[in-house]
Amino acid sequence: MGQQQSKDELLYQQVKYSNIEGIKTLRREGAGLEWIDKEGKTPLIVACLNPQSSDVAKTLIELGANVNAYRPGRTGGLPCTMRLKKVLKILSSYFFHMEQMHYNVVRAIESHICLFSGWLREFNGPGFLEMLVPQLVSRKIWVAVLPTGSRNPRMPYKLELAMYSSLQDAQPRTIIALWKVNLEELKFHRSDPTVMIVDNSTKTRFKLAPENERDKQQLQWFL
Incomplete structure (x- = not known):
């Protein structure tokens, strides 16, 4: 199990580096998508918090990341969908930059929220x-x-x-x-x-x- 956790954490680090190919490779090797850091952030939440990482967030969702991931905080925490919404508002008026986003990702987000x-x-x-x-x-x-x-x-x-x-x-x-x-x-x-x-x-x-x-x-x- 230690080796699996190590892969999960390594995938998390690749998200911070915005290394999409590294993320895909680790996922193919069995790495999980829900590793949580000390602040309660999953890889998808980390991608959502960075307005420059919309492609990384898109990749994680396509790979099966949980868009309802929960991050504890002073206000009781926010589901990742709310973090997504904040980032997407920056990029466009609606869920990411739609012209560059595949329809099946849009449908996947819709199905959750x-x-x-x-x-x-x-x-x-x-x-x-x-x-x-x-x-x-x-x-x-x-x-x-x-x-x-x-x-x-x-x-x-x-x-x-x-x-x-x-x-x-x-x-x-x-x-x-x-x-x-x-x-x-x-x-x-x-x-x-x-x-x-x-x-x-x-x-x-x-x-x-x-x-x-x-x-x-x-x-x-x-x-």
Whole structure:
């Protein structure tokens, strides 16, 4: 076990040096990704604390690092996802520099921290056509509801809605601050239920429906 621990610590050191190839080599040799230093930092937390190490953090996540790793501290500690969020805010408005990030890494992060993710349909045509030929005025989009900022219970809980044109996109087409929206026209009585989201900051309206018609349960989960 001592040899295994030594490899784990060596991988941790390679993270501090931003040596991606060294990290991959040690991982192939069986090194773990969750070695903890005296301050309670895992390799991924170390990468997250360095704004210049986004590629290292990306590599660690792809290799299977725990994005919910916990670091003790004066405030009771923060999960690594909050550290990620802080770093990602520096690099862009949303999870790392998306243009340089592979979509499967985005989906991996989403799967750990999102409150909802899945396919919905977005309507983008004249209202009268929705009743006649809804398939012609709607398109499938991938959406994720994500927490933003600290989860301090004394602070308001804020969520963002990220909307993607496809599952293979790393860059969201639209990000909506859900604490700035109104929900209108919750039409659950229809055979094809819909909800209207009105962004108060931009006065933009988004009309969404379940991926499959009549699937009211999916829309309820989303709401």
